[in-house]
Amino acid sequence: MRNPTLPFVLLAVLATSGTGQAAERLDGEAIRKAFEGNTVAGRYAGTNRPFSEHYHPDGRATGHNRGVPNTDACWTITADSVCYYYGPRETRRTYCFTVERSERLYILRRQPGGEINAMGTVAAGDTEGASAGAPAWNCDGLISAAPPSARLARR
Numbered sequence: 387m388r389n390p391t392l393p394f395v396l397l398a399v400l401a402t403s404g405t406g407q408a409a410e411r412l413d414g415e416a417i418r419k420a421f422e423g424n425t426v427a428g429r430y431a432g433t434n435r436p437f438s439e440h441y442h443p444d445g446r447a448t449g450h451n452r453g454v455p456n457t458d459a460c461w462t463i464t465a466d467s468v469c470y471y472y473g474p475r476e477t478r479r480t481y482c483f484t485v486e487r488s489e490r491l492y493i494l495r496r497q498p499g500g501e502i503n504a505m506g507t508v509a510a511g512d513t514e515g516a517s518a519g520a521p522a523w524n525c526d527g528l529i530s531a532a533p534p535s536a537r538l539a540r541r
Contacts, residue, residue: 409486409493414463417485421461421468425449425513426492428506437504440516445525449516456516460525467497475526 412420427438430452439449439456447459447470460471469482483494483503494504 409488411466412485412487414465414467417468418463420485420487420492420508424511425509425516426506427509427514428492428504430504431502437506438514438516440512440514442517446520446523448512448520449514455520457521458523460523462525468494471525 421441422443423441425438425440427436427449429436433452435452437449437451439447439451439459439461441447441461445460445462447456447461449456449459451459458472458474462469462471464482467482467484469480471478471480473479481503482497484497484500486493486495490507492506492508493502494506495501496503
């Protein structure tokens with residue numbers, strides 16, 4: 387988002403007014419096309435705190451959440467949502483969201499529940515230079531993102 391001071395309230399008004407077009411819910415492939423290689427930036431619902439993340443094709447998300455730099459953020463796509471995970475396997479935190487688009491505005495809704503978590507825009511490339519100087523980390527992926535040929539442990 388080019389203007390980080392844009393109030394969340396304004397984003398909410400934009401999402402519910404204007405052309406009268408309903409927000410389009412994106413499937414996983416549409417989310418990947420929109421996010422991969424680009425920067426998603428906006429505000430969290432409730433707190434109005436900013437986020438800005440560049441989505442690398444290798445699954446890393448460099449940038450920041452609420453002003454705290456990402457040091458281990460990863461992203462992956464399911465059939466109908468984007469999921470984020472943070473931390474080592476032992477203490478990993480995972481969050482998934484459906485994504486809706488209304489013109490330039492992207493709305494992320496919590497799964498399950500459907501509450502709005504955040505709204506933002508997508509800009510081509512690494513517009514804020516989040517990759518420069520970012521620490522290196524690897525994204526090992528979620529089981530749900532494993533290729534069909536992957537061998538997984540079973541009980």
